[in-house]
Amino acid sequence: MSVPVCSVVIPTYDAAHLIGQQLEALATQVDAPPFEVVVADNRSTDDLAGAVAAWDDRLDVRLVDASRAQGVSVARNVGIEHARTDRILICDADDVVSPGWVRTMSDGLDDHPLVSGPVETSRLSGRSAAWVPIDERTAGLFETWEGRTYGIGGNVGLRRGVWAAVGGFDEDYPAGAEEIDFAWRAADLGHTFAYLPDALVHYRIRTDLRGVLRQQYNSGRGTATLYAKFRPAEVVPKSVPRRIHHELLLLKGFPWRGTADQRRMWLTVMAFEAGKLVEARRLGSPAP
Known part of the structure; x- marks a missing residue:
């Protein structure tokens, strides 16, 4: 396989039954540069290894051990540590990236230290998309107090140097707002997110x-x-x-x-x- 120019990091816990959809989306990317996929296993108890190994012939994919502690921030940090490139694209195991996602995100990192794009909730979630306060298709970065913006954790691109300067994702957070914390600390260092409207991710709201x-x-x-x-x-x-x-x-x-x-x-x-x-x-x- 070609030497990768960017790395897709997928933090994963017990998603063997879903990750195939995401890996299929990555295997069928349009006009993508050479890239690797790093699946960071955060204490899964299912056959994640088998689910990932099934894609060895179609993707440059590796499973890495992210079991030193429980949490999505741990898995993201470990995945980034194992990545072989300086351009990191982060998505989730239960979502599905759009066909041009890798190209759009990788190109965006030419000019910006941090990038993110829209999410769409109805394709994978059906009626449960209406249960949560997220637009069924977002049209900009997410906002918090005083207009501070951030990219949702399952649709983020960053340069390794920025991740290192910020100190990685805070592993003490519960399962929520850790990506906001990262964005705020990055902004304090002068690194803000750019919005890429073509970097769409189909986001899964739990259906139960x-x-x-x-x-x-x-x-x-x-x-x-x-x-x-x-x-x-x-x-x-x-x-x-x-x-x-x-x-x-x-x-x-x-x-x-x-x-x-x-x-x-x-x-x-x-x-x-x-x-x-x-x-x-x-x-x-x-x-x-």
Whole structure:
């Protein structure tokens, strides 16, 4: 195989039943430069090794051990450490990149230290795409407090030097907001994301409600961790009376006369709020 000019890193946990779709998408990239695929196994208990080995004849793919601790940040960091190139493209095992994704992301790193693109949620998720507060097709970088932007973790390109200067992904985060933390620390060093509209990823929302609620709960925990670490001045934590009032308004807003999907979306908002409050209390920090 040709010497790769970029590396696709896939942090993976128990995705043997899904990763074939992502590897198929990578094997059929259009006009892509030579690239390698590094699958970082984060303590999988399924036959991930067999699922990856099945693509040896179509991809320059390697499985690396990322079991030193549990967490997506660990897997991303280990995958990057094992990559043979300085251009790192990160996607997730349960998503599917678009046909020109590798070319677009690799080219974007010619001019920018960090790149990301849109995600689309309906193709892989069906009706569960309507349960979470993510546009069914995004049209720009994601935003947080005071307009700070970031690229979603499953659609990121970066230069190795930037990753090293930032200190990698923070491995102390729960499963949520770690990519925001990385983007903020990178911005403090003068490295910001560029948006590549053609670098589309088909993003999978869990199709079982329990899985979606767990995902949103962890996102809330991550948001609380982010606030506790950075304490952005523009975010004023709610006083106890205001917090109680806020939560009561959310409870009162249950869509009794709404559709089943509207009720599920309400549940995801409550799961996010619960995760935020639980983690803030654990950290001894006000909830944002």
